[in-house]
Amino acid sequence: MKRFGLIGFPLSHSFSKKYFSAKFEKENILDCVYENFEIPKIEQLTAILKNNPDLKGLNVTIPYKQQVLPYLDSLDASAEFVGAVNVIKIGSLNKLKGYNSDYYGFMESLKRMLPQNFSSMKSLILGTGGAAKAVEGALKTLQIEYQYVSRQKEGILSYDQITPDLIKSHKLIINTSPLGMFPKTESCPDLDYSFIGPEHFLFDLVYNPEVTLFMKKGSEQGATVKNGLEMLHLQAEKAWEIWNA
Numbered sequence: 457m458k459r460f461g462l463i464g465f466p467l468s469h470s471f472s473k474k475y476f477s478a479k480f481e482k483e484n485i486l487d488c489v490y491e492n493f494e495i496p497k498i499e500q501l502t503a504i505l506k507n508n509p510d511l512k513g514l515n516v517t518i519p520y521k522q523q524v525l526p527y528l529d530s531l532d533a534s535a536e537f538v539g540a541v542n543v544i545k546i547g548s549l550n551k552l553k554g555y556n557s558d559y560y561g562f563m564e565s566l567k568r569m570l571p572q573n574f575s576s577m578k579s580l581i582l583g584t585g586g587a588a589k590a591v592e593g594a595l596k597t598l599q600i601e602y603q604y605v606s607r608q609k610e611g612i613l614s615y616d617q618i619t620p621d622l623i624k625s626h627k628l629i630i631n632t633s634p635l636g637m638f639p640k641t642e643s644c645p646d647l648d649y650s651f652i653g654p655e656h657f658l659f660d661l662v663y664n665p666e667v668t669l670f671m672k673k674g675s676e677q678g679a680t681v682k683n684g685l686e687m688l689h690l691q692a693e694k695a696w697e698i699w700n701a
């Protein structure tokens with residue numbers, strides 16, 4: 457039996473176990489199982505590896521995407537570039553290699569949304585957490601200019617510094633904050649949406665609900681909008697590809 461799993465804390469709302477269990481069933485993959493390892497401390501990773509010698513791969517979620525780095529033997533270019541890991545491949549002699557499939561998932565999903573001439577676009581990244589790092593890496597790769605927006609981080613543009621001209625000149629706006637996520641679906645990033653127009657593209661990493669308030673407000677102004685569901689599926693399939701390569 458090949459075992460895969462997720463480390464993080466808490467894991468009550470996690471997507472991966474449901475996704476991979478359904479995939480194994482649908483694709484008649486009989487020799488694989490997927491398990492949640494809800495660990496309050498990253499130090500417990502060592503015991504998980506020791507007690508599960510059949511582990512072949514792990515997903516990593518909040519709050520360990522950076523804390524896991526000292527436990528790894530090597531990093532793929534994606535993880536090195538982003539500075540965070542959300543996939544671990546467990547090789548022979550239990551060697552651990554870290555990857556970032558959020559980076560691939562976001563980049564691919566974004567490319568499917570944007571027009572051909574996207575590299576002339578300027579973008580705003582709302583939020584400065586773990587997911588934002590993967591978004592930043594993808595924007596760098598795609599050579600899309602970006603600016604971070606943060607509630608309170610020093611030296612970074614704050615929401616009250618966003619002028620109408622800044623919104624008008626930044627045609628791609630990416631929400632990497634949890635605002636709007638179920639059950640707090642009535643919240644959205646604090647922008648003046650009246651300056652958004654049909655030339656704007658709003659990408660929300662949130663995938664539940666399907667249409668977030670951020671997306672709804674963008675759509676009402678004629679913008680093209682997309683949620684994080686495709687990204688989520690793409691990053692999961694990328695993890696599967698990594699584990700089976």
Ligand SMILES: NC(=O)c1ccc[n+]([C@@H]2O[C@H](COP(=O)([O-])OP(=O)(O)OC[C@H]3O[C@@H](n4cnc5c(N)ncnc54)[C@H](OP(=O)(O)O)[C@@H]3O)[C@@H](O)[C@H]2O)c1
Nearest residue numbers: 583584585586587588606607632633634637661684687688
């Ligand atoms: N679709 C996908 O595949 C995918 C993958 C990863 C994550 N996500 C989603 O992306 C979201 C963020 O994930 P994450 O891991 O980056 O979380 P995180 O580390 O908690 O960071 C989110 C960032 O958003 C900002 N933020 C947090 N609470 C906020 C609030 N109440 N108002 C305004 N800004 C707030 C913060 O930046 P400042 O303090 O600088 O404002 C924070 O650093 C979650 O909803 C997650 O489900 C989706």
